[in-house]
Amino acid sequence: MRKLDYAGAIREATTQEMERDSRVFVYGIGVPTWSSIFGTTKGIPEKFGKERCFDTPISEDAMTGFGLGAAIRGLRPIHVHIRVDFMILATNQLINMVSNYTYSTGGKLKVPLVVRAVIGRGWGQGAQHSKALFSNFTHIPGLKVIAPTTPSDMKGMMIAAIRDDNPVICFEHRWLYWAEEDVPEEPYEIPLGVGRILRPGKDVTVVGLSWMNVEARLAADILAKRGVSVEIVDPRTLAPLDENLIVESVKRTGRCIIADCDWVDSGFSAELSARINEKCFGKLKAPVKRIGFAQTPAPTVRELENEFYPNAKTIVHAVEDMLGLEAANLDGEDFFSHERRFRGPF
Amino acid sequence: MRKLDYAGAIREATTQEMERDSRVFVYGIGVPTWSSIFGTTKGIPEKFGKERCFDTPISEDAMTGFGLGAAIRGLRPIHVHIRVDFMILATNQLINMVSNYTYSTGGKLKVPLVVRAVIGRGWGQGAQHSKALFSNFTHIPGLKVIAPTTPSDMKGMMIAAIRDDNPVICFEHRWLYWAEEDVPEEPYEIPLGVGRILRPGKDVTVVGLSWMNVEARLAADILAKRGVSVEIVDPRTLAPLDENLIVESVKRTGRCIIADCDWVDSGFSAELSARINEKCFGKLKAPVKRIGFAQTPAPTVRELENEFYPNAKTIVHAVEDMLGLEAANLDGEDFFSHERRFRGPF
Amino acid sequence: MSFAREPLPKATTIKLFKSLFLARRSEEYIVKHYAENLMRTPMHMSMGQEFVCVGVCSALEGKADVFASYRSHAAFLAQTHDTDRFFSELYGRTSGTGEGKGGSMHLAAPDQGHILSSGVVATQIPVAVGAAFANRQLKTGRTSVVFFGDGAADAGVFWESINAAALFKLPVIFVCEDNGYAVDTPREARQVSKSLSDAVKPFGADTYEDDSGDVESVYSLAKEAVAKAHRDRRPAFLNVKCCRYLEHVGIGTDWNWGYRDQATVEREWIDRDALKVQRARLAKHQVTESAIAAMEDEIDKAIQASVKRASQAPIPTPDRLHAGVFYEKA
Amino acid sequence: MSFAREPLPKATTIKLFKSLFLARRSEEYIVKHYAENLMRTPMHMSMGQEFVCVGVCSALEGKADVFASYRSHAAFLAQTHDTDRFFSELYGRTSGTGEGKGGSMHLAAPDQGHILSSGVVATQIPVAVGAAFANRQLKTGRTSVVFFGDGAADAGVFWESINAAALFKLPVIFVCEDNGYAVDTPREARQVSKSLSDAVKPFGADTYEDDSGDVESVYSLAKEAVAKAHRDRRPAFLNVKCCRYLEHVGIGTDWNWGYRDQATVEREWIDRDALKVQRARLAKHQVTESAIAAMEDEIDKAIQASVKRASQAPIPTPDRLHAGVFYEKA
Ligand SMILES: Cc1ncc(C[n+]2csc(CCOP(=O)(O)OP(=O)(O)O)c2C)c(N)n1
Numbered sequence A, B: 001m002r003k004l005d006y007a008g009a010i011r012e013a014t015t016q017e018m019e020r021d022s023r024v025f026v027y028g029i030g031v032p033t034w035s036s037i038f039g040t041t042k043g044i045p046e047k048f049g050k051e052r053c054f055d056t057p058i059s060e061d062a063m064t065g066f067g068l069g070a071a072i073r074g075l076r077p078i079h080v081h082i083r084v085d086f087m088i089l090a091t092n093q094l095i096n097m098v099s100n101y102t103y104s105t106g107g108k109l110k111v112p113l114v115v116r117a118v119i120g121r122g123w124g125q126g127a128q129h130s131k132a133l134f135s136n137f138t139h140i141p142g143l144k145v146i147a148p149t150t151p152s153d154m155k156g157m158m159i160a161a162i163r164d165d166n167p168v169i170c171f172e173h174r175w176l177y178w179a180e181e182d183v184p185e186e187p188y189e190i191p192l193g194v195g196r197i198l199r200p201g202k203d204v205t206v207v208g209l210s211w212m213n214v215e216a217r218l219a220a221d222i223l224a225k226r227g228v229s230v231e232i233v234d235p236r237t238l239a240p241l242d243e244n245l246i247v248e249s250v251k252r253t254g255r256c257i258i259a260d261c262d263w264v265d266s267g268f269s270a271e272l273s274a275r276i277n278e279k280c281f282g283k284l285k286a287p288v289k290r291i292g293f294a295q296t297p298a299p300t301v302r303e304l305e306n307e308f309y310p311n312a313k314t315i316v317h318a319v320e321d322m323l324g325l326e327a328a329n330l331d332g333e334d335f336f337s338h339e340r341r342f343r344g345p346f
Numbered sequence C, D: 001m002s003f004a005r006e007p008l009p010k011a012t013t014i015k016l017f018k019s020l021f022l023a024r025r026s027e028e029y030i031v032k033h034y035a036e037n038l039m040r041t042p043m044h045m046s047m048g049q050e051f052v053c054v055g056v057c058s059a060l061e062g063k064a065d066v067f068a069s070y071r072s073h074a075a076f077l078a079q080t081h082d083t084d085r086f087f088s089e090l091y092g093r094t095s096g097t098g099e100g101k102g103g104s105m106h107l108a109a110p111d112q113g114h115i116l117s118s119g120v121v122a123t124q125i126p127v128a129v130g131a132a133f134a135n136r137q138l139k140t141g142r143t144s145v146v147f148f149g150d151g152a153a154d155a156g157v158f159w160e161s162i163n164a165a166a167l168f169k170l171p172v173i174f175v176c177e178d179n180g181y182a183v184d185t186p187r188e189a190r191q192v193s194k195s196l197s198d199a200v201k202p203f204g205a206d207t208y209e210d211d212s213g214d215v216e217s218v219y220s221l222a223k224e225a226v227a228k229a230h231r232d233r234r235p236a237f238l239n240v241k242c243c244r245y246l247e248h249v250g251i252g253t254d255w256n257w258g259y260r261d262q263a264t265v266e267r268e269w270i271d272r273d274a275l276k277v278q279r280a281r282l283a284k285h286q287v288t289e290s291a292i293a294a295m296e297d298e299i300d301k302a303i304q305a306s307v308k309r310a311s312q313a314p315i316p317t318p319d320r321l322h323a324g325v326f327y328e329k330a
């Protein structure tokens, strides 16, 4: 095996599937151009030509319907949005059309469409370039929603998504693109709907979403030094959810913190909390705690951004709070800053 | 006082505000035409003229931006969508623009915009005319979201919404339009963010959303005959939420059922459950139970619709289940059918 | 403008008549029986406009992928002639096009080239563009056709879709069933352009206007437009003026709404009803009245039989609710 | 086409020069100091294109409600000349246009007629139409102006907005800063129409093309277009060809991206840079070199002073995060 980063994992999954299956194609604004969506489509236009890797007008609504039409008539499109904020223009097609084409035809039509959406904090991006909106899509029956955290998960889940006969929305946190780890070279599938315990522990379960798993790991390292053992569960697929994995973990630890990189109110953390509370009734030693964005539009200035976005510190303090520990002084700890690129193992 | 129905309450609130304040106007597809959005805008074009009550092209995206522009430059628009499913075309403006215009200007601009969206079951409407999507909007900071149940609440809250300097999305269940009750003739405000106990009880709290409060009342009547006392809490405003009212009720009864007319997964019921579980930790006698649509697109055929939509029976059985009671035979009970118009007091 | 440049062969005239008659009589059946409350789905009737879909679908001789709006009946029947699955869907039976899950607004017989009709204005339009792309890549030889109302041209996605089809050099056939109204709002109250075709032209489609009200004109036009679209690798936009006889949704008339005048509509449209005109043409082709009556009778019988099969077909059992949310391999 | 039909008065020439210079030098300051990492917000630079916003805003003499895209600097400065609040926002200070919450993509000085710029392509366009409606109803005498790139015309909402403005007879001034690219994708790879103006015309706007690269031409054109728009109660669409000198976002150049040729851009645009041309014009108006230098110096000093004030202004305290989500009465 060799190391591959998350962007490379997407690129490799896409390339391998395009090689294997001539029906697969990838398109979207900026997809074949110089910037190649954080490098995730680099080399693909040269290799597969303009008919299988192409740019589009800034017409997200039509280009989503386009993907649907191509999918139901035999192709397997991958549509890329460089920001989930722009995918909002695709919601009419995604919610009113893509999600129910199979159902309304009595199960006759399949919709093998992958929609990729980049999320995550940037450099003072402000209110229109900072959303995640997981729950706006997990709410909709007929859509699968994934948010892989590690490069190896990404590769296997992207391949599974491309091979899936149903629409899959894939959320990619931009800070993860630089994460590296050993990733198998051959194509493989990680089934959608199966979560993963990223780190076993016994005192508290942190259910992390996307980038927040990286923060959770950092938090767990810090807490380990104080003898607190954190279990990190990455659902990976948000819909359909591997509820059992999460519930069993929380039953074991008796405590749960949900760390999301989205707003808390009506976020996916609400769904997780509702289910955990229902299924772990009587087994919880403390109320489930949700962590996420402040319930405000994203500000631009760094000092308010730092308040807006949760991170490892937020998790550490939440765990301390839950366990009744003193708040530690974290001054000596090394927290992630996006000014230096992320290179962690997951 | 005289009796007024829910559609009339909307019409009266709109008319009175338009009389009081010449900046208020109402517009949208079909608004001034013959069908007048279930009668809610009847008489308004005649009274206020075409400049203050007008039709639009089927251009929901542009016409939402239009409302925003009018609102920030001094008018007070009311934009009407005859189905929330069509409002999905407005999401880009609502989420990317309307919700953060005040914040991104450092609080300088106000956005006194009301957006009305009709929801609710019809006559075999199918997957594209049946949504509610509450949580897709309660998730977004900067938007207020209301869903009044009774005519008198509707009148007072619509007036409050029109007078509010912030964007308010008002969800109106079409079966409620025919609900009648005593409604004061003069204008009055019911403050947004304040919930209401529709029926006091002591054994179990049902938090009802919109139409489901009607079903809850029917369920409560049935259960009362068996000695079960149901408390019904109507949040009325979903964002900002009157959390305290709900939490206090659940603390009293120790049991909670959330009855929503939307999908359960990542629905507003998830947010309610998450908060109730957090705030009532240790005080619950049973897990919070969520009721809502089946997690499928809405089918058309009546027999599947009946499975898809929850109703009073669903609530009765949930309460029985929670209290460990035998399931009652409900054959003799009179359930609501939309084939006969609803005329209840709420 | 009319496109019926030379008389069509007798067989074609008969085919068009039969297809028109099938659509008309199927809807007449609905009108008659809707009050029985067994077809519990909103009906957006094609009556009066059938000639548009019949003309276009007949010209394509089956090799089409058709996308339609909620005003779906004529498009569905013109393409499939399948009254069995049509009525089964309206009656909400497992034998329907969507096993009862779709209803009138969501008719779907993809195996017969009627993909799926859609209830949100203009949503079906970009889907047709994507289907055309797939048809080209997979060399199926099929033509993507999309039907929509004049109201759909209010929507931005319509313009995005024409541009995309032209940009990608796809022979999509965009057919506007221009009945002049979106519900009761006339085009002039929604669109500023004098002629929709003129507005569409710069977006890269060949445009055609037809106000003949005649199925043979539309048929001829569609033949020409489809051939040119494939030849030149360009989309075509057909704006066909037509008239909805009934109310926007439902089986009644709407003369009392006040937005259009019954006498005018009758004079301008109903008096030259496409079906009537087509029936008269048969005589010119030496088809006897009794031969015509026999054709009509055959179609009526087929409809009766379909309705009977539909009403006897099973209603979906509750467990079907959760089936088919995701695609299940056969 | 150029619209500078007759020489403008000296005072106007000077005004335009100053406004251009202000925008250019403000951005030059950004280029020079961005690496200090104190302006922590993505920068979509106007450099090269400033003459479009300067020409239009100057013609409106303040009585405008301006809506702009993320490429906001020139629009903001041309309308407000307020370098204080401009730099304060870029530095993320409480004295900024959005007390640091907006950043470069969301500049807002509604009291000075720059309402709010927006980072999602085309989103600002319909807002300008609604503002024009309010301006008419409230008889403010203000004109709604919206700036956007050629990429925005890919989006359906652009066409919906022109149609709506024309339908409601609103004198909205739609200004396309047509630099020929959306990031590195040329217009031909996105739009089929040969001329955007030709495509817009049927939607009911008066259309104007300007490829002069000259601020005085744009100024004259805007004067004419605004007057006609008010007189005829119609929107105007101004397509002004221009060139972005720097990369799409950021302060560098992008010659190495391979999508455009440096030598060609220099020959066709940079050599006839609008600011340079305008400076040369001053001489023709008998403004001496030392007088010009004095003007330039004054502006440079103002920029320096603004930057200084900005960098000394307070950074928002954490409690401001939750302030202003909803409007708070003063
Ligand atoms: C996006 C959207 N907005 C509003 C509606 C409500 N609506 C249903 S049909 C219709 C009129 C459409 O008119 P047109 O496209 O001309 O088709 P016609 O009904 O005349 O066949 C409207 C506004 C809708 N279905 N979808």
Ligand SMILES: Cc1ncc(C[n+]2csc(CCOP(=O)(O)OP(=O)(O)O)c2C)c(N)n1
Residues within 6 Å of the ligand: A029, A058, A060, A086, A089, D071, D119, D120, D121, D148, D149, D150, D151, D152, D153, D177, D179, D181, D182, D183, D248
């Ligand atoms: C709806 C939407 N889709 C995609 C983007 C990403 N994006 C940002 S700027 C841009 C190019 C826009 O080009 P143009 O409108 O010509 O403006 P210019 O940058 O040339 O000034 C794109 C595609 C976006 N901001 N919004």
Ligand SMILES: [Mg+2]
Residues within 6 Å of the ligand: C149, C150, C151, C177, C178, C179, C180, C181, C182, C183
């Ligand atoms: Mg119509």
Ligand SMILES: [Mg+2]
Residues within 6 Å of the ligand: D149, D150, D151, D177, D178, D179, D180, D181, D182, D183
């Ligand atoms: Mg551009």
